[in-house]
Amino acid sequence: MISLDQVSVSYPGTPAPAVRNVSLEVPKGAFFVLIGESGCGKTTTLHLINRLIEADSGRIEVDGRDIRAADPATLRRGMGFIFQAVGLFPHLTVAENVGITPKLLNWPKAQVDARVDELLELVHLPAGTYRNRLPAALSGGQRQRVGLARALAARPSIMLMDEPFGALDPLTRDDLSAEYRAIHESLGLTTVLVTHDMTEALMLADRIAVMREGGIVQIGTPSDLLDAPTDDFVRALIETPRRRAQRLAEALHVSAP
Amino acid sequence: MIALAFSKLPEYLGQHVLLSVSAIAIGFVISLPLAIALSRSSWLRGPALGLASIVQTIPGLALLALFYPLLLALSVFTERVFGFGFRALGFLPALLALTLYSMLPVLRNTVTALAGIDPAIKTAARGVGMTPWQSLVLVELPLAAPIVMAGLRTAAVWVIGTATLSTPVGQTSLGNYIFTGLQTENWVFVLFGCIAAALLALVIDRLLALAEDGFALRSRVRLIVAAIGLLLIIGASLSPLFGGSVQTVTVGTKSFEEQYTLGALIGGRLEKAGFKTVRRDGLGSTVVFRALAANDVDVYVDYSGTLWTTQMKRADAPGREAVLNQLSQWLGQTYGIRDLGPLGFENAYAFAMRSDRAKALGIETLRDLAAYAQRLKIGGDFEFFSRPEWNAVVKAYGIHFALQRQYQANFMYRALVDGDVDVIAAFSSDGRIAQYGLKLIGDPKQALPPYDAVLLVSPRHANDDRFLAALKPLIGSIDLKTMQQANLMVDRPDDKKTPEETASWLERRIGR
Numbered sequence: 001m002i003s004l005d006q007v008s009v010s011y012p013g014t015p016a017p018a019v020r021n022v023s024l025e026v027p028k029g030a031f032f033v034l035i036g037e038s039g040c041g042k043t044t045t046l047h048l049i050n051r052l053i054e055a056d057s058g059r060i061e062v063d064g065r066d067i068r069a070a071d072p073a074t075l076r077r078g079m080g081f082i083f084q085a086v087g088l089f090p091h092l093t094v095a096e097n098v099g100i101t102p103k104l105l106n107w108p109k110a111q112v113d114a115r116v117d118e119l120l121e122l123v124h125l126p127a128g129t130y131r132n133r134l135p136a137a138l139s140g141g142q143r144q145r146v147g148l149a150r151a152l153a154a155r156p157s158i159m160l161m162d163e164p165f166g167a168l169d170p171l172t173r174d175d176l177s178a179e180y181r182a183i184h185e186s187l188g189l190t191t192v193l194v195t196h197d198m199t200e201a202l203m204l205a206d207r208i209a210v211m212r213e214g215g216i217v218q219i220g221t222p223s224d225l226l227d228a229p230t231d232d233f234v235r236a237l238i239e240t241p242r243r244r245a246q247r248l249a250e251a252l253h254v255s256a257p
Numbered sequence: 258m259i260a261l262a263f264s265k266l267p268e269y270l271g272q273h274v275l276l277s278v279s280a281i282a283i284g285f286v287i288s289l290p291l292a293i294a295l296s297r298s299s300w301l302r303g304p305a306l307g308l309a310s311i312v313q314t315i316p317g318l319a320l321l322a323l324f325y326p327l328l329l330a331l332s333v334f335t336e337r338v339f340g341f342g343f344r345a346l347g348f349l350p351a352l353l354a355l356t357l358y359s360m361l362p363v364l365r366n367t368v369t370a371l372a373g374i375d376p377a378i379k380t381a382a383r384g385v386g387m388t389p390w391q392s393l394v395l396v397e398l399p400l401a402a403p404i405v406m407a408g409l410r411t412a413a414v415w416v417i418g419t420a421t422l423s424t425p426v427g428q429t430s431l432g433n434y435i436f437t438g439l440q441t442e443n444w445v446f447v448l449f450g451c452i453a454a455a456l457l458a459l460v461i462d463r464l465l466a467l468a469e470d471g472f473a474l475r476s477r478v479r480l481i482v483a484a485i486g487l488l489l490i491i492g493a494s495l496s497p498l499f500g501g502s503v504q505t506v507t508v509g510t511k512s513f514e515e516q517y518t519l520g521a522l523i524g525g526r527l528e529k530a531g532f533k534t535v536r537r538d539g540l541g542s543t544v545v546f547r548a549l550a551a552n553d554v555d556v557y558v559d560y561s562g563t564l565w566t567t568q569m570k571r572a573d574a575p576g577r578e579a580v581l582n583q584l585s586q587w588l589g590q591t592y593g594i595r596d597l598g599p600l601g602f603e604n605a606y607a608f609a610m611r612s613d614r615a616k617a618l619g620i621e622t623l624r625d626l627a628a629y630a631q632r633l634k635i636g637g638d639f640e641f642f643s644r645p646e647w648n649a650v651v652k653a654y655g656i657h658f659a660l661q662r663q664y665q666a667n668f669m670y671r672a673l674v675d676g677d678v679d680v681i682a683a684f685s686s687d688g689r690i691a692q693y694g695l696k697l698i699g700d701p702k703q704a705l706p707p708y709d710a711v712l713l714v715s716p717r718h719a720n721d722d723r724f725l726a727a728l729k730p731l732i733g734s735i736d737l738k739t740m741q742q743a744n745l746m747v748d749r750p751d752d753k754k755t756p757e758e759t760a761s762w763l764e765r766r767i768g769r
Contacts, residue, residue, distance in 0.1 A: 077386030087381025091399045101385045
């Protein structure tokens, strides 16, 4: 379980806090989505959880323990982290990228190798073909699959994902997000995912937190949000997918012979 | 001539490689951590890179020259305070100057490379659980390595080239070919030195380029080949330097042909007496004197008038014998330097003109010359116009020329003959005065002191009888005519002799 209690953080040189008095709870095994427009503080909130950013005030706990008590590097080795730019290490092979966290944790080499092969199969990149390739020789979708495998390598129970599918073409994106949802279920992960795409949020999430200007506007299940949006902003946001579907239908209708 | 050049290659190349490689290695070991520190502190980066750039703008020769007095002062200080000194001449000043010189490219390239790493990759390194140190070693440095290596290559080429300038501060290098060759108009030597230094730079550059590719392409084979190649070259170059460890004595020379010949003569006699000698050729006039006083040089030939004016700071002219006696006493009392006595000839500053020109203007003495001087051009060597002798002449005769030009000593004579200048401050023992039939201008007011060549011995060997016995026969053994003839043998364009060959000829003439 992850819990944030009255957490705030400001960036130096900016007047308004990036995150202000945020409190939320992510139950074990939940698929939790943070959604909002650009600059609303959703990525900052995610980065607070593995201490890529340190909170100015408030308290963050993971499995009941204050994360400030842990060494940041050790804390991060226990959580998978994926972001839009992927950030594969260009000088390391696919296998070396995937095996990096186990290596940092001093796993025996044979165990790392076996884990790498297992994960490459899981993300549908046959180990025989892809093991020794460099990231430069992969497509965008393949890179994000490697990024996913790398995040899962050290068997984390928590996954932090920052618009992981944002830069992919629509087909790959749908495939990969569906595959990930299945992985989330089968491995019993707790996932916190950041997106600005409400369709993605509604399809993946157990719980959604809507953020705006550094604060949380509403937290609830997808149906909570659909049935009882707290204000016009949430209503507008939640209705985007439906509105788009309507416009799509109209467009198809008009252009039909 | 080429055979002679090759015979000196093991020593010159070995010293050159030892110096350059040490400077590059120390520079790299300092620059890399410094660059890493700078890449983490943006407010220090500007000033530090600025400072390194300023060092780079100092001409190489000047930077080398600056380190000698600095180290000398430091050596005197440690001698007084801690009871030990160190050699301020030769390897150390050259090493420090070249180390400073080598730092900028590595510093700049490393800072640039680290700053240019994609922030996403650094975020990913933290995200997968790397500590800052692990991120540096496992991710940032490997990614920066090709650019860092490119900086190291630039540094290596600069240092190997600039190391040729370490000859005048007493460090043997491939520059010895160039400096000796320039002084004795031995163009084969000059060319040989240039080509040797260029080839060395080229080979090292190619090997480092191979290593750079090795890092960029993750090719172990390239890295291994480059490392083996570098080790072989460095090992082979250095091996001649580690012969026996007999105690050596150092023979110093200033930077003109007469000095090289006398250096070879002195060295030859000491070798025959069982000493192992090393030469420090082409030293600056004051540098060699200070080096003698500090026991960095054990023996060299200076000229009484030079020491009289520049070291004793005397402006009077009490006569030849008095100058010799007072000088000898002063050297012993002030520095513990042993003045063995005059060799028998003078190498005085003497103003010279083309005979036809002097005749046409009716010039016999400096007094006559002063009347025409405002319309005439004068040439001198690099130090003459800043020496007290020149001030004394100006004061005594009220002489002012339209133009002063500075020349490498041996180009000066040609400039006079070709009419580029009307008068030169020549050297009386120079064989070219007779060769070109130049007119020497009289100095009735004796503004110029006498310049007897005197043999000076360092405090360390001042009472070493075996050492002194080897050199004493040289006293009073070389008259002006003999020295002029010897100098001409080295200077003349046809049937040119090396200083070593000329020294053997002198040795036979002396016959003692």
